[in-house]
Amino acid sequence: MFVLALAAACQNNGDIGATGLQPDGSYIIVGTEFAFEPETIQIPVNEEAVIEFRNLGTVDHDLVIEEFDVATGSMRIGSKKTVRFTPTVLGEFELICSIPGHPDAGMTGTVVVVESPIQAVAQG
């Protein structure tokens, strides 16, 4: 049972490409109705974080991390945008799609700022 579930999860991951931490140290976050993939990312403190947000949904979405003044603005279907910021505090911070109704529908996530260096976690 567990193996089957894992295989299904990897297959889904393949459909939208590899999200989360990339080999170059940047991150990819995908937005759909109504969720972020991955829902949680870990980034090292005092290092520039580079996050590419891709809207792979069927309506407009955005990505906002209020704590770090990050906001992509409303993003059209199929578009992507890269944001950069340097966190200087440790902790867990909310990441949301600020379009009305979307956070309540589940478009929220968490940015965890940790001591660097962090270990790459295998995806999928």
Ligand SMILES: [Cu+2]
């Ligand atoms: Cu949204």
